[in-house]
Amino acid sequence: MAAKIISGTEVSKQIKAEIKAEVDGLQAKYDKVPGLVTILIGENPASVSYVTGKQKTAKELGFYSIQDNQSADITEEQLLALIDKYNNDDQINGILVQLPLPKHINETKVLYAISPDKDVDAFHPVSVGRLVIGEAIFKPCTPAGIQELLIRGGVETAGAHVVVVGRSNIVGKPIANMMLQKAKGANSTVTVVHTGTKDAAKYTGDADILIVAAGVPNAVTADMVKDGAAVIDVGVNRIGMTPEGKAKLAGDVDFENVKEKAGLITPVPGGVGPMTITMLMKNTLEAFKYSLQSK
Helix, strand or coil: CCCEECCHHHHHHHHHHHHHHHHHHHHHHHCCCCEEEEEEECCCHHHHHHHHHHHHHHHHCCCEEEEEEECCCCCHHHHHHHHHHHHCCCCCCEEEECCCCCCCCCHHHHHHHCCHHHCCCCCCHHHHHHHHCCCCCCCCHHHHHHHHHHHHCCCCCCCCEEEEECCCCCCHHHHHHHHHCCCCCCCCEEEEECCCCCCHHHHHCCCCEEEECCCCCCCECHHHCCCCCEEEECCCEEEEECCCCCEEEECCECHHHHCCCCCEECCCCCCCHHHHHHHHHHHHHHHHHHHHHCC
C-alpha cells in the first residue's frame, strides 16, 4: 500500500490563513501589524527570487514590509550600521539578511549583529541557545516546517524513534534538538546519522520517523526504511533539465520506491519547501507578539 503524501503546499496554505486571521485581530486591537525587512546585497538571481517571494507573502498576510536592496560593493561597516538601524526600529520585528553575502563581508559577523529578538531565521547563537533549553521565541524556519508537517499529518511523535540524516546548523542539528524537547510534536528519542556514521542503514531502518537532510539525491533507498515509517525529505537537488527547459529536481529520498514502503512521505517539490517561507512569516508574527509583551 502506497504511503500517504503530506502536501507542504496545502499545509502552508492552512498556516498562512491562520496567520492572516491573527494579524487582522492584532491590528484591530493594537492598530499595529508585524514588520519584516529583507536585506538583499547585490543582484544574485536566486537571492532576488527568494526575497521577492518573502516580500510577496508578507504583503499578502498584511505585514508592514520593507525590501532593502543594497549594492554588492556595500562595506561590512555600512551593512552592520544598516542592521543596527533596523534593530532600533520599532516598526520592524523581523530582520532577514539574504545569503550568500559578497566575499568581502563576514557572514557570521552580520548574522550575529541581528538582535536575537528580531532574528526570525533563528541563526543567532542566542536563538540557538534558547532552542536547546526549550525557551525558543521562534524556531528555525525549515525545522519548524518539518515539525508542523508531522503534527498536521497526524504523526505520533511522543516516544517515537526519530532518525535525522544530516547534521547541518540549518536543518539537522536544530530539528534533532526540537524533536527531543518535552513538547507537542516532539518528546521523541532522537538519533543523528551523518557522514561519519558506520552502517547508516542500521539506524534509518529502525526509524519510526525519518528526516532526511543529506544534500545528496536519492541517498535514502527503500531498503533503508522501516515499513510504515513517516519519511520527511528535506533535500532539493537539481539533477538536470526537463524537456520544457525547467530544472529537474530530486529529493534526498528515492521517492518512487520509498513511497511503496513508508506510511507517510513528503514529495519534492511540494513538501518541506513551501513551508519555509510560511514559517518565516510565523516567526515574524511571534516576534511582533513578543515585542508587545515586553513593553
